[in-house]
Amino acid sequence: MSTEITTLQKQTYQDGLEMLAQQMPCKLHNAVRLEKETGKRVSFPQIGVVAAKEKTARNTDTQYVTTPHRRRWVSMKDFELADLLDVQDLVRIVSNPGSEYSKAFVAALNRARDKNIIEAALGTAYSGEDGTSTVSLPAAQQIPVGTTGFTLEKVRTAMQKLKAGNGVDGNEEMFVAWTSAQEAEFINENEVKSIDYNNQRVLVSGGLDGRFFGFTYIRLEDWTDENNTTVRILPKTGDTRTCVAWVKSGLLHNIPLMPQTKMDQLPGKSYAWQFYASATYGSTRMQETKVVQIDVDE
16 A cells, blocks of 8 residues: 555645625614715704794784704714735635625725714714814713613613603604624513514514614624724723614714725735725714613623
C-alpha cells in the first residue's frame, strides 16, 4: 500500500462567501419621519399651541394671539468605511468578494443609522433661531428602571405619557425599540401570551410579529465589530437597558445621501482594489411629548 497517496489528495473550497449573521437593513427606516434636505445643518420649522379667545360682545375689536414658532436642528454626519485587496489577492482566491464586501459595508452603515436615530431620541435636541438652544428629554418622559424588566405596566405607562402630552393623534404609528431579552421577558407575561387578552399568538410565532397595546416592536440587538468590541444600538449601563417608545412623527431622520458603494483600483496603492461605502445623515427628536424613555433591568 502506497504511503504517499495523500500527496494526491485535493483540497476543495466552496465558491462564494457566506455572510455571517448580522443586522442588514436599517430597522428604523420606516418608523421615523424621513427627510433628505442638504446642508451642513438643517432646520425644520414648527408652529406652537395657541388658545381661542371668546368673543363676548358684538362689533368688538379683533383679538390677536402671538403664535409661537420653533425650529429643530439637525447636524449632518458623514459615515464611511473601506478595505483594500491587492491584485495578487484576487488571483489567489476562488471568487471576487466585491459584492459581499458591498453588502457588509451597507449593513454597517444601516446599523449606524439606527444608532444615530436612537441617540437622537434619547439625547440633546437643538432648537432656536440659530440652533444653539438645547432641549433634553424631561424626567416626565422617562420611566425609571425600578426593580423590573420590560413589563406590560411599563408599556401602559409609556402609552399614558404619550397620550397625556397629546402625542397620540389619530392613527399615527407608534413603536417600541427593544432587544430579544426584553421580548422574551415580555411575552412570558400572562396578559401578553394568552389569547384571552389579545390576538397575538406569541407562543406560536415566538415573538411579537404585529402590534400590541398600540405599538409595533422593533428588535435592535447588540453586535460585535471587527475589533471584537460590543456595539450597542440601545444603551446599556450596568444592568440597566434603555428602551424607547415613540410616535413616528416624534423622530426625524434626514438622509440626503443614502448608503452607496464604490469599487476602484488605486495606482497609489500598487493598484489594489478599494471597496468603499459612505452615507450622510443626521437625526433629531422633534417633540419631547412624542418620545418616552423606558429603562429596564436586564
